Amino acid sequence: MSVQISASDVNKLRQQTGAGMMDCKKALVEANGDFEAAVDYLRKKGAKVAASRQDRESNEGVVIAQAAADGKSGVVVEVNCETDFVAKNADFVAFAERIANIALENKPATLDELKALQIDGKNIADALIEQTGVIGEKIDVSNYETVNAEKVVAYIHGNYRLGVLVGLSADTEGADEAGRDVAMQIAAMNPIAIDKDGVDQTTIDREIAIAKEQIIAEGKPAEMAEKIAQGKLNKFFKDNTLLNQEFVKDSSKNISQFLDSVSKGLTVTAFKRTQLGG
Structure with missing residues (x-):
């Protein structure tokens, strides 16, 4: 009596081994549904088999940041592997760059939608299993x-370990260079928001509470704590919001002033910073 092989069984073996769908189905049929025997069958047939690696940590890899040719959009994609050796392999980097290109061309809304897009006649999710x-x-x-x-403007820092996208309010003369400078600032200083309006209330409340505790612990009167805490909060905004940060290349200006000097009114409308394993 032959064992019924379900599509989910075939997919499970495919996820586990990286072998093709038809090869997995045939292996399960030959093995009467026994997964271990099916894996052995695939190996004996010389199929490329990946051991089940779902529990493995894949904290190495590359971060690819790319901007579209028209400069109106950009993507950052993090593609992971397990070892630095693979991450530095030119073929692996090229594979990651192709995924970023596909994302840029198709503009999927989510990571799942990206994985459903086609690469070499198969979806990216299947290509990842194959790889x-x-x-x-x-x-x-x-x-x-x-x-x-x-x-x-897109910027890749530190041998593909960190990628930054910067969105500017206008495509003016000098915008490319200014965008790169701001992207390098974001890479180095890791701001939490564009300006203080982008900082969530929970973070603000926490910073004020910490500041008040410090002030009272220093022996200052509680009635002074609120005023001093506001001063500390302003310092927090200066250190942690992009437009208010001192420009790394010229500490006489903040980022807002630097951009204004490039083109009057030029500012940052969005940014993304993705760090490998971050």
């Missing part, structure tokens, strides 16, 4: 971010 089988490490896309603006 796991070929390379022998867990390969996945863990992050996908987009920015749309009048001018988008």
Whole structure:
């Protein structure tokens, strides 16, 4: 009596091994539904088999940031593997860059939608499984971010370990260079928002509470704590919001003043910063 092989069984074996759908179905039929025997069958037939790596940590990889040719949009994609050796492989980097290109061309709304897009006649999710089988490490896309603006500049820092997108309010003369400078600032200083209006109330409340406790612990009167805490909050905004940060290349200006000097009224409308394993 033959064992019924369900589509979910075939998919499970495919996820586990990285072998093709038809090969997995045939292996399960030959093995009467026994997964271990099916894996052995695939190996004996010389199929590329990836050991089940769902529990493996894939914290290495590359971050690819790319802007569209028209400069109106950009994507950041993080493609992970398990070892630095694979991350530095030119073929792996090229594979990640192709995924970023596909994202840029199709503008999917979510990571799941990105994985459903086609690459070499198969969807990206299947290509990742296939790469796991070929390379022998867990390969996945863990992050996908987009920015749309009048001018988008992309920047990759530290041998593909960090990617930044900056959206500027206008595509003016000098915008490319200014955008790159701001992207380098974001890479180095890791701001939490564009300006203080972008900081969530929970963060503000926490900073004020911490400041008040520090002030009272220093022996200052409680009635002074509120005023001093507001001063500390302003310092927090200066250090942690992009437009208010001192420009790393010229500490006499903040980022807002720097952009205004490039073109009157030029500002940042959006940014994304993705760090490997972050």
